[in-house]
Amino acid sequence: MQLLNTLYVTTPDAYLRLDNDTLRVEVGQDTRLRVPLHHLSGVVTFGHVMLSTPLMHRLAEEAITLTLLDANGRFKARLEGPQSGNILLRQAQHRRAAEMAFALMTAHACVAGKIRNARQVLLRGAREAKSESERAQLERGGNDLAASLRALPGAIDLDTVRGLEGEAARQYFARFNLLIRPDRRDAFHFDGRTRRPPRDRLNALLSFLYSMWTSDCRAACEAAGLDPQLGFLHVVRPGRPALALDLVEEFRPFADRLALSLINRRQIDTTSFVEREGGAVLLEGDARRDIVVAFQERKQEALQHSLFKEAIPLGLMPLVQARLMARAIRGETEGYLPFVFK
Amino acid sequence: MESPDPIPISALQHWRYCPRQCALIHLEQAFDDNLHTARGNALHARVDTPGAETRAGCRIVRALPLWSDRLGLSGRADVVEFLPDGTPYPVEYKHGRRRVRDFDELQLAAQAICLEEMTGRSVTEGALFYAGSKKRRPVRIDTTLRQAVEDCTAAIRSTFAAGRLPPPVNDERCRECSLRDRCQPEALAIPEQQRQLLARLFEVDE
Ligand code: SF4
Numbered sequence: 001m002q003l004l005n006t007l008y009v010t011t012p013d014a015y016l017r018l019d020n021d022t023l024r025v026e027v028g029q030d031t032r033l034r035v036p037l038h039h040l041s042g043v044v045t046f047g048h049v050m051l052s053t054p055l056m057h058r059l060a061e062e063a064i065t066l067t068l069l070d071a072n073g074r075f076k077a078r079l080e081g082p083q084s085g086n087i088l089l090r091q092a093q094h095r096r097a098a099e100m101a102f103a104l105m106t107a108h109a110c111v112a113g114k115i116r117n118a119r120q121v122l123l124r125g126a127r128e129a130k131s132e133s134e135r136a137q138l139e140r141g142g143n144d145l146a147a148s149l150r151a152l153p154g155a156i157d158l159d160t161v162r163g164l165e166g167e168a169a170r171q172y173f174a175r176f177n178l179l180i181r182p183d184r185r186d187a188f189h190f191d192g193r194t195r196r197p198p199r200d201r202l203n204a205l206l207s208f209l210y211s212m213w214t215s216d217c218r219a220a221c222e223a224a225g226l227d228p229q230l231g232f233l234h235v236v237r238p239g240r241p242a243l244a245l246d247l248v249e250e251f252r253p254f255a256d257r258l259a260l261s262l263i264n265r266r267q268i269d270t271t272s273f274v275e276r277e278g279g280a281v282l283l284e285g286d287a288r289r290d291i292v293v294a295f296q297e298r299k300q301e302a303l304q305h306s307l308f309k310e311a312i313p314l315g316l317m318p319l320v321q322a323r324l325m326a327r328a329i330r331g332e333t334e335g336y337l338p339f340v341f342k
Numbered sequence: 343m344e345s346p347d348p349i350p351i352s353a354l355q356h357w358r359y360c361p362r363q364c365a366l367i368h369l370e371q372a373f374d375d376n377l378h379t380a381r382g383n384a385l386h387a388r389v390d391t392p393g394a395e396t397r398a399g400c401r402i403v404r405a406l407p408l409w410s411d412r413l414g415l416s417g418r419a420d421v422v423e424f425l426p427d428g429t430p431y432p433v434e435y436k437h438g439r440r441r442v443r444d445f446d447e448l449q450l451a452a453q454a455i456c457l458e459e460m461t462g463r464s465v466t467e468g469a470l471f472y473a474g475s476k477k478r479r480p481v482r483i484d485t486t487l488r489q490a491v492e493d494c495t496a497a498i499r500s501t502f503a504a505g506r507l508p509p510p511v512n513d514e515r516c517r518e519c520s521l522r523d524r525c526q527p528e529a530l531a532i533p534e535q536q537r538q539l540l541a542r543l544f545e546v547d548e
Binding site: 086088089108109112113116119146149150152153225306307308309320323324327330332333334335337338340 | 369370523524526528529539540
């Protein structure tokens with residue numbers, strides 16, 4: 001399997017057009033970039049980026065997904081060629097969602113994947129901790145998450161699973177501060193998750209990364225022929241990609257790790273954010289580009305998956321998992337197995 | 343009653359290679375291009391242009407639509423040569439060299455059966471043309487091949503009707519298969535390993 005590139009365009013007012021078999025990015029009178037179409041699996045634009053219709057036709061024809069995100073990385077729309085979707089699979093998915101035992105088992109698995117991966121983030125922090133007391137606190141966090149994990153199979157309805165998931169998230173984020181280098185903790189003061197809008201810098205960064213991961217998971221659902229709007233753990237709501245949200249759970253800790261390394265390695269600074277009146281915090285334009293570049297690099301990293309012999313680039317993992325989800329839905333496997341990081 | 347959709351002749355070949363591949367392509371509409379299929383497509387772009395010409399008393403027809411209502415098959419012949427007496431002679435173009443298995447013969451036999459039903463003439467021979475070696479090999483459409491077409495079509499029909507994917511073969515065929523990533527044969531191969539991983543999902547080793 002080949003990790004083809006996704007082209008992310010963050011430059012406001014950029015114009016994307018078709019130029020023979022390449023995609024050309026223009027800003028004003030300048031051509032900034034030319035990418036051969038056969039190198040691309042997707043195009044993602046942030047905010048006010050323009051595209052020509054011939055380019056859109058060609059992208060659809062070549063099954064290159066076009067995703068429109070707003071400037072903060074939130075999903076707006078997607079252009080998908082005629083190939084997408086698989087009616088038999090979707091039918092099976094809808095039947096399975098109504099099957100309580102299957103929905104519950106899948107929800108258990110998605111949350112277990114998230115908790116396991118989150119626990120690794122804390123334990124790694126514990127190994128690197130400079131002070132004994134911080135190490136102890138992080139290890140205690142790891143134990144709390146282990147307890148939540150063990151409690152999962154006993155959760156006999158979806159609300160209980162969601163409750164356990166929320167509790168684990170609280171325990172995890174309560175220790176998150178300790179994962180930030182001490183000299184950066186003032187600038188990136190964090191007490192718990194805030195969203196819509198994020199109210200501190202770390203939250204703004206996390207929200208942005210989660211949006212990109214969700215968008216990748218949504219594309220992966222589409223590519224696997226699944227209906228991204230019908231999930232097992234997440235409740236169906238108009239416009240909400242519930243299945244992509246189920247799938248993204250196990251990947252959130254990867255976003256967290258990237259956020260931490262951007263902060264701890266000073267790849268991102270206080271100047272990367274703007275604070276709006278009233279307290280909402282947003283990412284600044286250039287910082288978005290830097291984060292996208294870091295995200296792209298991270299996706300090249302190959303990781304070992306328990307079901308496959310060869311290591312798989314992180315960027316392909318959502319697709320691999322969406323296909324495993326499809327197999328579970330079709331009854332070809334005993335259940336959905338999340339990707340867990342060792 | 344709605345009669346079932348005809349089975350594409352190409353499905354026979356896929357089925358003979360791997361029943362799961364056949365179902366992925368024709369039931370789940372999966373198609374992942376790789377070098378193999380890309381090369382095949384380039385060759386077919388040439389023979390896919392409909393047309394007719396006459397050479398040495400033979401009328402040569404390209405991209406001819408074929409069907410058999412009796413078997414519920416439909417497809418297209420790369421080339422059909424109509425001999426001076428009107429007997430059709432199908433020629434199937436293959437990229438690469440001659441392969442060990444009989445997929446190509448099977449496909450040719452299916453074309454012959456369709457041509458018989460369409461023209462009312464008996465078709466006892468066809469040919470395979472290998473682009474790799476530029477060799478043309480005549481194939482007799484005998485009863486064994488005809489029976490194989492019938493059996494194969496019946497097996498495909500019942501799998502399609504059930505809407506189920508056959509299990510992965512997970513052998514050396516998978517290495518050359520263009521659908522390998524989608525099929526995930528290794529992931530599905532060892533149910534026991536899956537079960538164990540699932541069972542351990544909620545445990546952590548301290
Ligand atoms: S990967 Fe193997 S099992 Fe799967 S379709 Fe191809 S040949 Fe069949």
